[in-house]
Structures are given as structure tokens and as C-alpha cells.
Amino acid sequence: MKRREILKSGAAGIIASSSIGADVWRKSAEKMKILVTGAHPDDPETGCGGTIARYSQAGHDVTVLYLTRGEAGIPGTGHEEAAAIRTHEAEAACKILGAKPLFAGQVDGDTMVTNEWNKKIGSIIASEKPDIIFTQWPVDTHRDHRACALMVYDAWLYGGRKQAFYYYEVMTGSQTMNFNPTDYVDISGTIKRKWDACFVHESQKIRETYDQDHGKMEIFRGMEGGYQYAEAFVRLQQSKQGILPA
Template sequence: MKPLSRRDLLGATGRLTGSIALGLPLAGASATNPETAAPSGVHKAKIVVAGGHPDDPESGCGGTIARYTDLGHEVAIIYLTRGEAGIDGKSHAEAAAIRTAEALKACEILKARPIFAGQIDGSTEITPASYEAFGKILDAEAPDVVYTHWPVDSHRDHRATSLLVYDAWIRGGKRFALYYFEVMTGHQTSHFWPTHYVDITTTEARKRASYFAHSSQQPDKYYPYHDEMNRYRGMESGRKYAEAYMRHLQSPGDSLPGAV
């Protein structure tokens, strides 16, 4: 295992402007969390990916998650809900059981650890109590980097997830680097302008497999949308397949001269 470098993880960021290219996920992680660095100086990063439903983290970040775990870093996936409302003809309890099993299978493929945050699909809440509850889950992970939905999204549960993460980030003193991911841009995510790309050419097959683990969600019908996005982001960044992210500019770890 070795520390991630910009070259390791990020695809063609060198083609972007310099200031953008310097805002890197793991460069910030080791700088802000020296206590997590191994004695040898090798830093094992803790990554959290938070999504509204089983299959969102996989479709938004599956290739990136596989790249992190291949490099020996730890990834936890927080599913805000278990997809209770997501299978026609099934009760919430039945759908939750099916979709939880699918999520576990997807996590196994990506070598990630699942966490279920206990909200209900289609009825997610943004309240003082829900901020508190979600904040505790995220704080307990002490992440170096967190990925979540970009908040301008047609799905309420995606927006709720994003705001819960953002609130925890603010209240925790912005200690982790915050990145936003996209899902079905043009249909769900909108007004999303990437600042970073991750080359997922070598992990696209596992991303696809993790998505197809959600067999109750018609992956044959929906994966082509994700495939198109992966190819489009790849085209933008000069790779075959890529995933795109927007980094919050106040994330720690920016290595620009004089950065605070």
C-alpha cells in the first residue's frame, strides 16, 4: 500500500487549470490528519461515500471506490435509506430486505463497508433530530474525504443526503475534504460543473458489477445512462471512462501557496 498521489487516482486533472488540479482528495487527508498516518509515513485514508439509496454511491462513485480500495484505503458507504419505496408490489419491509441484500453484495464487489443510516426512502427528513443523528454517524467514521450527492437534484432523498452531509461538515469544523458526485445528470443531478475527474477505465467493470448487484432496480434499463455518463466524463478528461466530482472549495488540504 502506498499513499495516493494525484497521478494515482485522478485522471486527466493535469489538463485542468492549476488551481483546480491542486485540490486533491488525499493530499488534503494526510495533511489534516497526521495522526492517521502509518509510522512509515504511509497514510491509509478513510473515505466515506453517502448516498440516498442503495445503488446511488455505486452509480456515482463505484469506479472511484474500487480504485481507493485497490490501493488499500478504507471506504465506508452510508446509505441514507434502504430503498424501502423502490420495488413495485413489495411492502417497505420486503423491499428493504431485498435492497439491503443487494447493497451488501455491491459493497462486497467494491470492498467497501456498508452503513445504513436508518431513514426511509421517499420520506427522508431534514430536521434538527435528523441532522443530529446523521452527524453522529459521520463523525464516528472520522473520514478524511467524503463524497455525497450534489444538492441540486430532482430527488428529495438525494437533496436530503447532501444537506445532512453538509451540515455535519460545517458543524464538525470542515475537517474532511468534501466532494460532490452526480447521478443521472440531466435527469436527477443538474447544474453540476466538475472540478475533478477520476479515471475509472481499470475499474469500470467492477462499477458495473456493483450496479448490477441491484437486480431489483432494472440495471439493464438504467446502466446505459451511467455508461453514457462514464464515457462522456472520460471524453472530457481524455480517458475511456471517468467519474466527475465537484470539490467544495473550503475543503482542507488545498496545496496552493498561501492557502488557509
């Protein structure tokens, strides 16, 4: 290749990348729909509550889709009663974060990944028409978290790979494993709203252990990302780049 051709191809590369940037910029001025999915009430809040608050604060629509109502999550309490308590907590948390809660109808501790459920989750996601999807990371010690990740990925894949797709982490080291972030969101300005949304899950006693797990993660991801507090994400390589709060 001659020098002139090299320069030409280099210039084309720059134009191509700046046109992607221009597209992102144009879209960022529009109202977006964000869908955050999680297995249980409290997973989306602890994993990306600060980011949810940033989106809603910027005027975007955020829906939180819970796979279950946390039926098995209160020791000594029956499924029906626990579901009622935890549904109420999830609704209160979403109100604090400025999001709309939705429940998919599976049962905590007994989640299923079947063709039928893949289709159901696919149709819920299709009807929400999100621009960006967030879900749990599939390598996780909790079976329900893995189920959530698989079904949401399946919905994205068979839905035509239309949305930007990001994974979030929860209790990394004891639940999420092998998570190497590609993106960081500064949540220093929304951290208090995130804490309020997490602590409203009183049945889970999150406040008592927060500093030992999610609190440490927010600080560490902040150190990595160059912020006081941050949440970290892995973008699915095949998905388009989403607009994360800058």
C-alpha cells in the same frame, strides 16, 4: 513594489503551493478513510463506484453510508420486504467494491431534514472519522438525494470542516442538475467492478437502462477528463483538497 520584492513574493507563492503539494504527497502514502454517502442503495455505486473500487484497491478503507434501505423502490412490494431485498443488494455491491456498508435508518421516499437528523448524521460521520467525504449533489430532482446532500453538508460544517468534501452526480440531466465538475477520476481500470456492483441491484433493473444514463456519463466524463471512462466530482470550495485516485 520593486522587482526584487516581486520576485520574492512570487517565490513565496511557489513555496507555499509546493508545500501544500508535499503535504498531499505525505498523506497519500498513509491509509485513508473514505466515506461515501447516498440516499438509496445504488446511488453511491452508480455515482462513484469506479472511484470507490480505486480507493479500496489502493488499500484505503471505504465506508458507504446509505440514508435509507430503498424501502419504496420496488413497485408492488411492501416496505419491509423491499428493504430486505435492497439491503442484501447493497451489501453485495459493497463486497464487490471492497467497501463496508452502513445504514442511517431513514425511509426511502420519506426522508427528513430535521435538527435531530442533522445531529444523528453528524454523529455517524464523526464516529467514522473520514479523511474524505463524498455525497450527492444538492440540485437533484429526487427529494431524498437533496436531503442526503443537505444533511451531510451540515455534518461537515458543524463537525468543524475537517474533511475534504466532494459531490458526485447521478443520472445527470434527469436527476442531478447544474453539475460542473472540478475533478475527474480515471475509472477505466475499475469499470467492470463498477458495472458488477451496479448490476447486482437487480430489483432496480439498472442493467436495462445503464447505457442510456450512467454509461453515457462515464464516457462523456472520460472525454472531458482525458480518460476512457471517468467519474466527475465537484469539490466544495471551502474544503481542503482530498487525495483522489490519480
